[in-house]
Amino acid sequence: MNSRFFDENEIFFSYFKNNSYQQFFKDERTRFSKKDGRISSLKVMNMGNAAKHHVRKITIIGDYAVGKTSLLANYIEKKFSFDYKPSIGVNITTKEFKHPTKNEFCAVNFWDIAGQELFSNLRAQFYEGSDACAIVFDCTRKETFMNAKIWFRNLQVYDQDLGLEKIILIGNKADLQSERVVTMEEIQALSMELGIIYVETSALTCQNVNYAFESLIRQVLPWEA
Numbered sequence: 001m002n003s004r005f006f007d008e009n010e011i012f013f014s015y016f017k018n019n020s021y022q023q024f025f026k027d028e029r030t031r032f033s034k035k036d037g038r039i040s041s042l043k044v045m046n047m048g049n050a051a052k053h054h055v056r057k058i059t060i061i062g063d064y065a066v067g068k069t070s071l072l073a074n075y076i077e078k079k080f081s082f083d084y085k086p087s088i089g090v091n092i093t094t095k096e097f098k099h100p101t102k103n104e105f106c107a108v109n110f111w112d113i114a115g116q117e118l119f120s121n122l123r124a125q126f127y128e129g130s131d132a133c134a135i136v137f138d139c140t141r142k143e144t145f146m147n148a149k150i151w152f153r154n155l156q157v158y159d160q161d162l163g164l165e166k167i168i169l170i171g172n173k174a175d176l177q178s179e180r181v182v183t184m185e186e187i188q189a190l191s192m193e194l195g196i197i198y199v200e201t202s203a204l205t206c207q208n209v210n211y212a213f214e215s216l217i218r219q220v221l222p223w224e225a
């Protein structure tokens with residue numbers, strides 16, 4: 001966990017999933033204080049616990065309103081909302097995984113990055129240090145599919161070390177079949193061109209949501225390598 005990041009960029013956090021963060025910070029013997037509803041200072045103090053802790057980062061990118069926040073909400077909280085509340089800057093949600101047998105934990109931080117153009121100048125710093133990434137487009141909006149390639153190239157600029165097996169392409173809103181405008185042939189061609197796997201999801205019906213996230217998580221857990 002990079003505490004410097006929080007100090008410099010606190011205003012970009014639209015909200016924290018406090019429960020999951022508190023859980024993670026508690027495990028790490030972490031203190032943080034709040035001022036005016038924002039994180040104002042944060043100190044990580046590892047007091048030397050017998051358990052082994054790891055931290056990993058999964059970034060979720062793609063155009064505005066493709067369903068990034070909805071997919072994460074479905075995966076973490078099993079919730080769906082028809083309301084569109086644009087993300088501001090980045091939302092971070094943590095899920096903790098335990099080694100099947102050893103006293104070893106991995107906190108996976110999901111960085112759900114705002115897709116609106118307004119935030120494009122901020123993105124570079126959010127990509128940094130990603131261990132895996134999902135590029136999401138909306139099967140009912142062609143431009144979001146065309147832009148998936150641009151998101152991929154931008155990610156590669158800022159995170160050159162990220163292997164292709166750690167990036168997945170997600171076509172969301174698969175439930176809206178009658179409104180679909182992106183064909184499977186086009187998607188297959190892009191997925192082959194970029195060399196990354198494709199998963200078709202629906203945050204509304206849950207189709208493939210667990211599968212998509214689990215395939216990313218498998219790539220980052222230290223004991224799965």
Ligand SMILES: Nc1nc2c(ncn2[C@@H]2O[C@H](COP(=O)(O)OP(=O)(O)OP(=O)(O)O)[C@@H](O)[C@H]2O)c(=O)[nH]1
Pocket residue numbers: 062063064065066067068069070071081082083084085086087088113114115116172173174175176201202203204205
């Ligand atoms: N029918 C359907 N609607 C969806 C699905 N996923 C998301 N939506 C809707 O699409 C809209 C946008 O969803 P968000 O999850 O906020 O999109 P986002 O990609 O996080 O958008 P930004 O935060 O602006 O980047 C909302 O109205 C959701 O209800 C889906 O799988 N099916």
Ligand SMILES: [Mg+2]
Pocket residue numbers: 068069070085086087112113114115
């Ligand atoms: Mg969002």
